[in-house]
Amino acid sequence: MKKETFDQHLEEATEQLRTNGGADDLGGFERGVWAEIALHDERWTTRVVQFFREGIPTLPMPAVAGSVAIAVAAGVLTGLFQAKAYGESVSESMEAQYVSSIHPVLRSESEDHRHDSSSD
Amino acid sequence: MRSFFSTFILCAIVGLLAFGGVYFWKKSQIDHHHEHLSAFEWFCEEFDVGPEERQKIEALHLAYFPECEDHCIHYADTKKTLAEIIEDPGLDQHPEHAKAAEQLAQLKKEADKEFIDFIYSVAGEMDPKSSERYLQRMKGWLEKTTEIVVE
Structure with missing residues (x-):
C-alpha cells in the first residue's frame, strides 16, 4: 500500500472509529486499517534505518x-x-x-x- | 547523486587512506634515516656542524670519552654502594651511609662541571648561532640529571 493511500485510509478509519465507539465491533475495513497500523513498526531502531533509507538528503x-x-x-x-x-x-x-x-x-x-x- | 550517508562513509575511508599513506611513508623515511645514525652524527646534523668543525669536535669528543667513562664507572660504583647501605637496616645511622651519600653528591657536582666544561669547549668550535642553541639544549639536561639523582 502506498503511503498516501495509507494516510488517507488512516484518517477515514480514525474518523469512523470516533463515530462508532467501541473497538469490538469493527468492520472488515477497520480491521484492515488496524492491521496496517500494527505492521507499521514504531521501534526507534527501525525508524533510524528508515531515516537513512528514505529520509536523508542526497548530494549532487x-x-x-x-x-x-x-x-x-x-x-x-x-x-x-x-x-x-x-x-x-x-x-x-x-x-x-x-x-x-x-x-x-x-x-x-x-x-x-x-x-x-x-x-x- | 549520492546519499549523504554514503558520501560520509566514502570521505571517511578516503581520508583515512590518505592519512595512513602519508604518515607511514614519512615514518618509514624517518626510521630509515635514523636507523644507522650514531649519536654523534645526530649531533652534527642537528646543529649544522660543517666538515671542518666536525673533525675538531670529533677529536674533542674522543679526548673527553676516557675521562667521562672513568667518572661514570666511579659514579655507578658509589651509587651501588649507597644502595646496598640503604637496603641494610643495620647501616641506617652508620657513618658509611653519610659518607657514601656525600661522595655521590660530590661526584654529581664534578660530573656536572665536566659536562659544562665539555659543552663549552664544543660550543667554542661551532658557529655562534648553532653554539647558542647547543648550549641552551644541553643546559636543559643538567636539571634532568638532578631529577635522576633525586629519584
Missing part, C-alpha cells in the same frame, strides 16, 4: 567530489603533522642518547659505561 556529484577532495587534503595534512611529531620524538631520543654519551651521571644509568670507537 560536484558536492560529493568536493567533500572527497577535502577529506583527502585533511588526511594528508594530518598525516604530515603526525609524522612531524613522530620525527621530533625520534630526534629527542637521539638527543638523550647523545647526552648520555657525554654526561657521566646519565651514562651510569645505562648498563654500558663504555663509549665505542666511532664517537658513540
Whole structure:
C-alpha cells in the first residue's frame, strides 16, 4: 500500500472509529486499517534505518567530489603533522642518547659505561 | 547523486587512506634515516656542524670519552654502594651511609662541571648561532640529571 493511500485510509478509519465507539465491533475495513497500523513498526531502531533509507538528503556529484577532495587534503595534512611529531620524538631520543654519551651521571644509568670507537 | 550517508562513509575511508599513506611513508623515511645514525652524527646534523668543525669536535669528543667513562664507572660504583647501605637496616645511622651519600653528591657536582666544561669547549668550535642553541639544549639536561639523582 502506498503511503498516501495509507494516510488517507488512516484518517477515514480514525474518523469512523470516533463515530462508532467501541473497538469490538469493527468492520472488515477497520480491521484492515488496524492491521496496517500494527505492521507499521514504531521501534526507534527501525525508524533510524528508515531515516537513512528514505529520509536523508542526497548530494549532487560536484558536492560529493568536493567533500572527497577535502577529506583527502585533511588526511594528508594530518598525516604530515603526525609524522612531524613522530620525527621530533625520534630526534629527542637521539638527543638523550647523545647526552648520555657525554654526561657521566646519565651514562651510569645505562648498563654500558663504555663509549665505542666511532664517537658513540 | 549520492546519499549523504554514503558520501560520509566514502570521505571517511578516503581520508583515512590518505592519512595512513602519508604518515607511514614519512615514518618509514624517518626510521630509515635514523636507523644507522650514531649519536654523534645526530649531533652534527642537528646543529649544522660543517666538515671542518666536525673533525675538531670529533677529536674533542674522543679526548673527553676516557675521562667521562672513568667518572661514570666511579659514579655507578658509589651509587651501588649507597644502595646496598640503604637496603641494610643495620647501616641506617652508620657513618658509611653519610659518607657514601656525600661522595655521590660530590661526584654529581664534578660530573656536572665536566659536562659544562665539555659543552663549552664544543660550543667554542661551532658557529655562534648553532653554539647558542647547543648550549641552551644541553643546559636543559643538567636539571634532568638532578631529577635522576633525586629519584
